[in-house]
Amino acid sequence: MKVFYLQFIDIEGPETLAMSLQEKGCSADIIKLYEGQSLPDGLDGINAVVCLGGPMNVYEEDKYPYLKEVDIFIKEVLKKKIPYLGLCLGSQLLAKASGGKVVKSPVEEIGWYKARLLDDPLFKDVDGLLDVFHWHGDMFAPSPDARLIATGDGCPNQAFRVGANAYGLQFHVEITRESIDNWSKAYSPDQEERCKEMLKVYDTIKTRYNEQAEKMYKNFYGIIEQFNHAKSSPSTN
Numbered sequence: 001m002k003v004f005y006l007q008f009i010d011i012e013g014p015e016t017l018a019m020s021l022q023e024k025g026c027s028a029d030i031i032k033l034y035e036g037q038s039l040p041d042g043l044d045g046i047n048a049v050v051c052l053g054g055p056m057n058v059y060e061e062d063k064y065p066y067l068k069e070v071d072i073f074i075k076e077v078l079k080k081k082i083p084y085l086g087l088c089l090g091s092q093l094l095a096k097a098s099g100g101k102v103v104k105s106p107v108e109e110i111g112w113y114k115a116r117l118l119d120d121p122l123f124k125d126v127d128g129l130l131d132v133f134h135w136h137g138d139m140f141a142p143s144p145d146a147r148l149i150a151t152g153d154g155c156p157n158q159a160f161r162v163g164a165n166a167y168g169l170q171f172h173v174e175i176t177r178e179s180i181d182n183w184s185k186a187y188s189p190d191q192e193e194r195c196k197e198m199l200k201v202y203d204t205i206k207t208r209y210n211e212q213a214e215k216m217y218k219n220f221y222g223i224i225e226q227f228n229h230a231k232s233s234p235s236t237n
Helices: 015-023 066-079 089-097 177-187 192-232
Strands: 002-007 027-032 048-051 084-087 101-117 129-141 147-151 159-162 166-169
Touching (some): 002 015, 015 192, 048 066, 048 089, 066 084, 066 089, 089 101, 089 129, 089 166, 129 177, 129 192, 177 192
Parallel strands (some): 002 027, 002 048
Antiparallel strands (some): 101 129, 101 147, 147 159, 159 166
């Protein structure tokens, strides 16, 4: 099965998510939008779409013209019920494409914050209260038709689902130690102490964090299998 990744900046890649899905037999097709690579003309042969993070706002379409194309692309993904997972910016783009909004978060979250995960197939066997990594000042506001599936104290909207197969996570489960270090140097080069503290927390919870992330990846892979099996099965009258 082919998983299609939309990448918006070189330092925010699919990391542990891509590694996990590749171990499960999924090929990775990464479109580097920041290098000018184009989206495909159609969705044939694409079994799932992952939309990664980035420092831009979803409404900065004049500055980043490809955001208009991404919006149209995600709407097609939803229309054809292709499994979708959006991380941070990817979750906000999903909200916009599905009739929701993106607004300023009550709290700018940079670092580790707790998220309360609600009952949902994506979170099967995952801890209900989870320390997750953030780097955002905006947040999604899902449409009334979407379902909020994770909440937080500072930023109330942490994860949501559109239909049964499209997910948006405001937080990052895919991060590595290198990710945190690179983001800190790029986004907050004058905050060395904050970076050290974020890395210290990561070193402390790394094993448990990756175990919980792997459960989400396994569950998302199950959703990919489920929806693609349904498409390939002959319909009955």
